[in-house]
Amino acid sequence: MPSHDLPQDVSFQRQGHTELTAPPPLLTGEGGCPIRDVLDRIGDQWSLLVLAALEPETLRFNTLLRRIGDVSKQMLSRTLRRLEEDGFVHRTVYPEVPPRVEYRLTELGRSFLEPMRGLVRWADRHQAAVEAARAAYRARIGE
Amino acid sequence: MPSHDLPQDVSFQRQGHTELTAPPPLLTGEGGCPIRDVLDRIGDQWSLLVLAALEPETLRFNTLLRRIGDVSKQMLSRTLRRLEEDGFVHRTVYPEVPPRVEYRLTELGRSFLEPMRGLVRWADRHQAAVEAARAAYRARIGE
DNA sequence: CAGGATCCTCCCGGATACTG
DNA sequence: CAGTATCCGGGAGGATCCTG
Numbered sequence: 001m002p003s004h005d006l007p008q009d010v011s012f013q014r015q016g017h018t019e020l021t022a023p024p025p026l027l028t029g030e031g032g033c034p035i036r037d038v039l040d041r042i043g044d045q046w047s048l049l050v051l052a053a054l055e056p057e058t059l060r061f062n063t064l065l066r067r068i069g070d071v072s073k074q075m076l077s078r079t080l081r082r083l084e085e086d087g088f089v090h091r092t093v094y095p096e097v098p099p100r101v102e103y104r105l106t107e108l109g110r111s112f113l114e115p116m117r118g119l120v121r122w123a124d125r126h127q128a129a130v131e132a133a134r135a136a137y138r139a140r141i142g143e
Numbered sequence: 144m145p146s147h148d149l150p151q152d153v154s155f156q157r158q159g160h161t162e163l164t165a166p167p168p169l170l171t172g173e174g175g176c177p178i179r180d181v182l183d184r185i186g187d188q189w190s191l192l193v194l195a196a197l198e199p200e201t202l203r204f205n206t207l208l209r210r211i212g213d214v215s216k217q218m219l220s221r222t223l224r225r226l227e228e229d230g231f232v233h234r235t236v237y238p239e240v241p242p243r244v245e246y247r248l249t250e251l252g253r254s255f256l257e258p259m260r261g262l263v264r265w266a267d268r269h270q271a272a273v274e275a276a277r278a279a280y281r282a283r284i285g286e
Numbered sequence: 287c288a289g290g291a292t293c294c295t296c297c298c299g300g301a302t303a304c305t306g
Numbered sequence: 307c308a309g310t311a312t313c314c315g316g317g318a319g320g321a322t323c324c325t326g
Contacts, residue, residue, distance in 0.1 A: 034263040035191050037270070043186050052178050061288055072320050077289055087276025098287040099326080108272055115261035120177040122258045127180070129251055133230025204308055215300050220309060241307045
């Protein structure tokens with residue numbers, strides 16, 4: 001069986017990006033796959049929610065904790081550090097007792113929410129369609 | 144309900160959480176936060192990559208498997224079933240021997256990729272800024 | 287109050303084998 | 307070829323305790 005695979009278009013695989021003909025560039029980028037990048041950034045459970053929470057106003061750690069509601073201190077801390085590291089969030093420590101730490105979006109972080117709005121709008125608009133598709137699926141198979 | 148913005152309040156908490164601090168639930172006729180919805184849909188490791196792979200052309204299971212490269216059969220199978228259930232992907236079985244199954248995007252699935260492009264474009268444009276922020280962070284602390 | 291350290295649990299997801 | 311069933315290890319992430 002001569003079925004040894006010749007990968008035809010590996011342009012959005014991790015790392016192994018030997019550049020070759022990409023018929024329609026579309027979502028596959030050069031070098032690192034942009035979709036992978038995006039996923040690495042916002043694919044986790046909390047980053048987006050933190051950004052959304054900070055969108056209207058600067059918040060302190062514990063306030064953020066309560067606002068999101070179902071995130072643990074550990075995860076919030078990790079998420080914030082990552083967001084700070086990536087330049088999405090700015091952290092300000094006020095040398096007071098008790099300590100006060102405020103988090104606010106940077107311009108970069110704010111600019112990121114822009115395209116996110118498109119996604120949210122999509123979810124809004126097509127929620128019914130998705131629901132319908134699920135119902136149809138259940139009717140066809142799930143039953 | 145007009146096209147709503149990113150939540151200004153606690154309206155993006157998961158339902159089933161006893162509310163204590165914030166008064167108004169603001170938007171959301173019923174407890175779903177759009178951001179949570181989006182995350183639930185594309186937050187997983189593979190959905191987006193599958194959609195992207197199917198964007199230019201209809202593909203068969205094993206082809207898809209190789210195209211993505213680092214996904215297991217199990218996860219691809221699960222992902223495809225979820226995408227089919229949600230109406231993003233259509234599955235066609237050809238009664239042949241050996242069996243042939245093709246996956247293609249539905250209009251819904253295709254429309255979803257539209258706002259995704261915005262995100263990809265953002266990642267493209269700001270990749271350098273993120274990298275710079277990381278370098279600055281490392282210089283400040285990581286060292 | 288902000289968050290690090292530690293422990294521990296659960297489940298995601300890869301590998302493999304099997305079926306139609 | 308197109309999946310499903312089973313096993314299993316590693317990591318995500320919650321709970322708790324502890325510091326400054």
